[in-house]
Amino acid sequence: xxxxRRDVWSLSKVDVWEETLLWYAKAVREMQTRPxxxxxxxxxxxxxxxxxxxxxxxxxxxxxxxxxxxxxxxCWFFLPWHRWYLLYFEEVVAETVVxxxxxxxxxxxxxxxxxxxxxxxxxxxxAFRERQLPDGSPNPLRIEERTSGxxxxxxxxxxxxxxxxxxxxxYQADPPGGRAGFGGVKVKxxxxxxxxxxxxxxxxxxxxxxxxxxxxxxxxxxxxxxxxWLHHCNIDRLWEVWRQRDARHLDPVDPDWLxxxxxxxxxxxxxAVTKTVRGVVxxxxxxxxxxxxxxxxxxxxxxxxxxxxxxxxxxxxMVGASEHPVQLGRAPATTQVEMTAPTGPAAPEAxxxxxxxxxxxxxxxxxxxDGTPKNYSVYVNDVYAGLLPTFGVPEATHNDKHSGSGLEYxxxxxxxxxxxxxxxGNLRVTFIPEEQEPEEKPEGAPEAVEPAPNFQVGRVSVxxx
Amino acid sequence: MAGRPHLRRLAWRHPEWWTLVLSAGAWISMFRPxxxxxxxxxxxxxxxxxxxxxxxxxxxxxxxxxxxxxxxHRAMALFLFSYVGCWMLAGLAAxxxxxxxxxxxxxxxxxxxxxxxxxxxxxxxxxCHRTRPLAPRGWRADRDCLLYGATIARSCVTSCWALMLxxxxxxxxxxxxxxxxxxxxxERYTARxxxxxxxxxxxxxxxxxxxxxx
Numbered sequence: 001x002x003x004x005r006r007d008v009w010s011l012s013k014v015d016v017w018e019e020t021l022l023w024y025a026k027a028v029r030e031m032q033t034r035p036x037x038x039x040x041x042x043x044x045x046x047x048x049x050x051x052x053x054x055x056x057x058x059x060x061x062x063x064x065x066x067x068x069x070x071x072x073x074x075c076w077f078f079l080p081w082h083r084w085y086l087l088y089f090e091e092v093v094a095e096t097v098v099x100x101x102x103x104x105x106x107x108x109x110x111x112x113x114x115x116x117x118x119x120x121x122x123x124x125x126x127a128f129r130e131r132q133l134p135d136g137s138p139n140p141l142r143i144e145e146r147t148s149g150x151x152x153x154x155x156x157x158x159x160x161x162x163x164x165x166x167x168x169x170x171y172q173a174d175p176p177g178g179r180a181g182f183g184g185v186k187v188k189x190x191x192x193x194x195x196x197x198x199x200x201x202x203x204x205x206x207x208x209x210x211x212x213x214x215x216x217x218x219x220x221x222x223x224x225x226x227x228x229w230l231h232h233c234n235i236d237r238l239w240e241v242w243r244q245r246d247a248r249h250l251d252p253v254d255p256d257w258l259x260x261x262x263x264x265x266x267x268x269x270x271x272a273v274t275k276t277v278r279g280v281v282x283x284x285x286x287x288x289x290x291x292x293x294x295x296x297x298x299x300x301x302x303x304x305x306x307x308x309x310x311x312x313x314x315x316x317x318m319v320g321a322s323e324h325p326v327q328l329g330r331a332p333a334t335t336q337v338e339m340t341a342p343t344g345p346a347a348p349e350a351x352x353x354x355x356x357x358x359x360x361x362x363x364x365x366x367x368x369x370d371g372t373p374k375n376y377s378v379y380v381n382d383v384y385a386g387l388l389p390t391f392g393v394p395e396a397t398h399n400d401k402h403s404g405s406g407l408e409y410x411x412x413x414x415x416x417x418x419x420x421x422x423x424x425g426n427l428r429v430t431f432i433p434e435e436q437e438p439e440e441k442p443e444g445a446p447e448a449v450e451p452a453p454n455f456q457v458g459r460v461s462v463x464x465x
Numbered sequence: 466m467a468g469r470p471h472l473r474r475l476a477w478r479h480p481e482w483w484t485l486v487l488s489a490g491a492w493i494s495m496f497r498p499x500x501x502x503x504x505x506x507x508x509x510x511x512x513x514x515x516x517x518x519x520x521x522x523x524x525x526x527x528x529x530x531x532x533x534x535x536x537x538h539r540a541m542a543l544f545l546f547s548y549v550g551c552w553m554l555a556g557l558a559a560x561x562x563x564x565x566x567x568x569x570x571x572x573x574x575x576x577x578x579x580x581x582x583x584x585x586x587x588x589x590x591x592x593c594h595r596t597r598p599l600a601p602r603g604w605r606a607d608r609d610c611l612l613y614g615a616t617i618a619r620s621c622v623t624s625c626w627a628l629m630l631x632x633x634x635x636x637x638x639x640x641x642x643x644x645x646x647x648x649x650x651x652e653r654y655t656a657r658x659x660x661x662x663x664x665x666x667x668x669x670x671x672x673x674x675x676x677x678x679x
Binding site for chain 2: 195342401
């Protein structure tokens with residue numbers, strides 16, 4: 001049987017409590033009653049991503065070191081690991097639905113917040129906002145911890161749902177100073193987690209985690225919000241969209257990605273399984289497909305041509321960097337990068353005819369800090385270059401599985417620099433915090449006071465790549 | 466290299482190549498006859514260059530990649546000067562440990578086996594992958610390269626002090642040095658190193674060394 005995953009908004013237009021959503025709510029409620037050490041319990045499933053210290057040691061399973069705290073972020077395993085994770089979560093929910101008397105073909109919906117044909121796309125589907133199920137019982141799909149969305153307003157900005165990631169030509173990141181790749185940077189060994197998210201992990205993945213906030217804002221609580229699974233289902237779908245929109249968009253064939261690292265899970269029956277990436281690259285082979293994987297950028301093809309055929313890969317050369325770190329808070333912050341003429345691979349005499357002209361990549365290095373994740377719009381010479389989501393930054397700063405160096409983000413600003421005909425000796429990089437749309441609150445509800453963000457960009461550097 | 470574009474690209478992509486040449490030279494000098502008659506600090510330096518430089522090729526390359534092109538080799542040299550300097554301070558401290566008891570190497574290998582399982586060891590091994598911002602030019606750039614070398618050295622010394630001490634107390638013998646290098650490379654460069662297995666190997670080395678001392 002091949003399951004079809006559908007857009008939560010197309011289901012919601014049929015009925016607020018369309019069958020898929022109602023059974024999801026009932027299954028979540030059932031899973032929440034299971035003990036922490038049951039692999040089919042709600043809290044166990046969230047702990048696979050990262051454990052939040054919930055429950056006494058006696059309640060925790062003996063094999064937690066194997067199955068918990070596994071989430072793969074900021075590296076090329078982000079997409080395939082989360083695909084396995086979603087698949088087995090979907091199996092657990094589907095088995096629970098059947099046990100409760102529901103249909104056998106339940107499948108996980110996705111939240112397509114970037115759907116330009118749907119005016120409601122950025123709002124939470126009503127089933128995630130309603131306080132009660134149709135029978136009057138509390139709705140487990142609504143959780144109060146979210147910082148936005150429950151009031152019915154738009155979640156995140158237009159920048160947070162941007163799909164520029166689909167134009168990324170390669171899955172794997174270039175060497176430092178080059179493009180971040182669709183899927184992220186290669187990590188061969190697992191002593192530390194990678195530090196460079198791929199563009200899809202950056203936006204819309206990280207940006208929408210931060211925009212919803214609350215449980216969704218941290219690795220160790222994200223899976224406790226029922227919305228998390230729909231968000232990741234959409235990220236998984238975007239991987240399929242990226243692959244299908246251009247024949248040159250290919251997954252890595254490197255055995256280090258496909259075969260050399262395996263990940264342990266429990267399937268829908270609770271049986272232990274161990275999986276490699278090779279088993280997950282074809283969704284139909286593992287039992288599901290998406291309702292819609294059409295190219296959302298097709299209408300803009302005339303404006304943004306697809307990448308030229310791959311030329312010989314360039315070796316990036318750093319040509320400038322900021323002298324001091326940049327503090328990110330509630331106010332805009334700006335830094336200047338003084339550039340020097342290239343003398344290495346990007347120097348005119350080193351560029352051969354079989355190479356494309358060098359791209360200009362702005363790299364934000366050692367982004368560290370803590371607190372509630374916030375999205376920052378990044379402007380280069382006053383032109384919007386992309387979004388800096390700080391989701392994952394606290395974990396990359398303090399988590400004992402990470403070296404503490406923070407994260408690295410890369411933006412291709414070639415067109416901006418050319419369009420603005422900027423002074424070639426200087427680039428101005430500005431960070432502006434995104435403000436959430438104010439939401440309607442019940443009368444008398446206290447105003448939430450958001451703590452001041454405390455993030456830092458260690459260095460802004462410019463590479464020719 | 467101008468006439469050999471592939472070699473030039475390789476050197477551009479791996480500017481840290483000469484770090485491995487330095488290490489290879491140190492290994493060759495350890496194979497020399499009478500190498501173990503050298504001054505203890507000289508032996509420690511050679512051992513550090515041979516065993517530890519392969520562990521830091523990633524941060525050395527990062528130092529180059531984060532530097533202006535004309536500064537790359539200077540930046541790597543400053544990183545290594547600082548890194549090796551910190552290890553020499555550790556060697557100086559180790560030189561005061563002059564235990565000539567025949568069971569000293571066995572005890573040191575046991576200590577290394579136990580250290581392998583501690584949280585400190587795990588955290589410092591992870592911290593060996595740290596990066597830091599480097600100023601692009603001037604004395605600040607030089608200072609940052611020195612600080613980066615010292616930062617990585619601090620994690621490396623915390624992670625590997627027991628292994629290096631065991632080598633030192635084993636008289637910098639070639640089998641001990643090769644064995645410890647294999648342990649260090651395994652934990653640094655394999656996916657999910659099994660520290661219990663590596664610890665067991667070190668306890669095995671302790672038993673072997675103790676048996677030899679009987």
